Amino acid sequence: MFIVKPRIPECGAIKDDNKMTMEQYSEIMKKQLGKEYLRFAGNVITIVTPDNNSKVLEIGPGPGWAGINLLKKRPDLVLDGIEASNDMIRVASVNAKNEGVGNRCNYKNGFAENMTELKDATYDLVISRDSLHHWVDPEKVFLEIKRVLKPDGKIFICDSRRDLKLTGKLIVTISVISFLMVWVNTGKHQLL
Numbered sequence: 001m002f003i004v005k006p007r008i009p010e011c012g013a014i015k016d017d018n019k020m021t022m023e024q025y026s027e028i029m030k031k032q033l034g035k036e037y038l039r040f041a042g043n044v045i046t047i048v049t050p051d052n053n054s055k056v057l058e059i060g061p062g063p064g065w066a067g068i069n070l071l072k073k074r075p076d077l078v079l080d081g082i083e084a085s086n087d088m089i090r091v092a093s094v095n096a097k098n099e100g101v102g103n104r105c106n107y108k109n110g111f112a113e114n115m116t117e118l119k120d121a122t123y124d125l126v127i128s129r130d131s132l133h134h135w136v137d138p139e140k141v142f143l144e145i146k147r148v149l150k151p152d153g154k155i156f157i158c159d160s161r162r163d164l165k166l167t168g169k170l171i172v173t174i175s176v177i178s179f180l181m182v183w184v185n186t187g188k189h190q191l192l
């Protein structure tokens, strides 16, 4: 029998706290997941092939690396980001500027469940990487995506799987341990 476990969303917005600033988070993510962000951008281009001059909406951009890589690969695209954390917006805006795409990026603060400031049928493409597991009400988010997408718009959303087999769990455990080791080495942190 197939048992569906109840969905437990993660913490919602990720913000500065006394353990880590989002600048530190951003550097760790870039170091750890640099190739993964490039792969994401490549997949968006090859799998959904955005039309020329598409207007893209990124949900939960965090430090921005996924969308920034997409903009670097496709100089014709422009991107808005809807991000629940103002700390992430601060960092993503600096990252976009430093990577030379700041003039094609605009991050807005808000929850994707309620994108009231975004008009109907505005975007050609909605993307999101590793944010869905934070959404409190994914159904509401998908209804909002439908509203802000143009009728022939496209979506490309990916997220981690919870129903991992042993090998997957092992990979995640090793990744978490190496994440913590990088974190300890990049700042003046101690694990215990």
Ligand SMILES: C[S@@+](CC[C@H](N)C(=O)[O-])C[C@H]1O[C@@H](n2cnc3c(N)ncnc32)[C@H](O)[C@@H]1O
Pocket (backbone or CB within 6 Å): 012, 013, 014, 015, 029, 059, 060, 061, 062, 063, 064, 065, 066, 082, 083, 084, 085, 088, 110, 111, 112, 113, 128, 129, 130, 131, 134, 135, 136
């Ligand atoms: C795990 S991070 C991933 C960040 C980025 N997409 C990446 O791949 O590096 C999840 C991001 O989604 C944001 N977030 C969580 N819930 C959200 C929501 N309902 N609407 C918009 N952003 C949300 C968090 O603040 C965080 O920046």
